[in-house]
Amino acid sequence: MDEVELYQRRIAARFTALDQEGSGYISREDFSTAARRLLAEFGLPYRSDQGQALSLGAEAFWQGLAGIADVDGDQRVSHEEFAHGAVKRLRDNPERFAEIARPFVRAVLAVADVDRDGRAETAGLERALRVLGVEPHTAALAAESLDTDRSGRVDEEEAVAAFARYFMLP
Numbered sequence: 222m223d224e225v226e227l228y229q230r231r232i233a234a235r236f237t238a239l240d241q242e243g244s245g246y247i248s249r250e251d252f253s254t255a256a257r258r259l260l261a262e263f264g265l266p267y268r269s270d271q272g273q274a275l276s277l278g279a280e281a282f283w284q285g286l287a288g289i290a291d292v293d294g295d296q297r298v299s300h301e302e303f304a305h306g307a308v309k310r311l312r313d314n315p316e317r318f319a320e321i322a323r324p325f326v327r328a329v330l331a332v333a334d335v336d337r338d339g340r341a342e343t344a345g346l347e348r349a350l351r352v353l354g355v356e357p358h359t360a361a362l363a364a365e366s367l368d369t370d371r372s373g374r375v376d377e378e379e380a381v382a383a384f385a386r387y388f389m390l391p
Contacts, residue, residue, distance in 0.1 A: 229304070232303070232304045233300070233304075235303075235387070236300050236303045236304070237354075238353065238354055238355070239251060239286075239303075241254040241255050241258075241353075241354065242254055244297075245299075245300070246297035246298060246299055247286065247290075247297065247298040247303060248283075248296065248297040248298070249280070249283045249287075249296065251283075252279035252280065252282055252283040252325075253276075253279060255279060255352075255353055256272075256275045256276050256278075256279040258352045258353070259275060259329065259332050259349055259352055259353070260272050260275060260332070262348060262349070262352045263332050263333070263335075263345075263348075263349075265332060271328070271331050271332050274324075274327070274328040274331055275325075275328040275329065275331075275332055277324065277328070278324035278325035278326075278327060278328035278329070279325055279328075281321075281324040281325065282321060282322055282324065282325035285320075285321030285322070286298060286321065289306060289321070290302045290303055290306035291306075292306055316385065318385045319381045319382060319384065319385035322381065322384050322385065323377075323381050326377065326380050326381050326384050327377055327381075329341075329346075329349050329353075329380075330346070330375065330376075330377055330380055332345075332349060333345030333346045333348065333349045338374075340372075340374035340375060340376050341374065341375050341380075342373060342374055342375075343364040343365060343367070343368045343373055343374065343375060344364070344373075346363075346364040346367065346375050346380070347360045347361050347363075347364040348360075350363055350364065363383070366383070367379045367380055367383055
């Protein structure tokens with residue numbers, strides 16, 4: 222497998238991770254679905270502070286992605302729009318993607334912060350990643366790798382930077 226083919230496979234996997242509904246498009250509903258699944262997993266009501274933050278974070282992430290990638294304005298992002306729009310525009314600037322995703326990542330961490338100390342437990346983050354469709358083994362490795370100080374906790378900066386690298390780097 223050459224480098225281009227590997228890159229295309231990775232982009233397809235990233236697209237699939239965002240396409241929570243499995244419709245072949247990324248839409249606002251995919252982000253709403255992800256938020257609902259996370260709240261259900263952690264037993265949090267939509268009307269809670271965490272629920273509202275997650276809903277707003279999901280909407281902000283959708284708006285940022287759609288603003289960059291939804292070229293035809295149909296309120297959904299096709300695989301082609303994602304691969305040729307969002308990824309190409311953001312590949313050289315993962316920090317921009319990080320800022321688009323930051324409200325959602327912050328809210329996911331708050332949901333995964335079971336003891337409410339301001340840092341998500343790695344076990345909670347692993348659960349959240351599995352709910353979002355990450356394979357269990359990969360979710361465990363990702364959560365562990367984000368715990369750079371081996372405290373059992375993950376902070377926002379580590380998580381946002383890793384999220385951007387995952388989606389944007391070849």
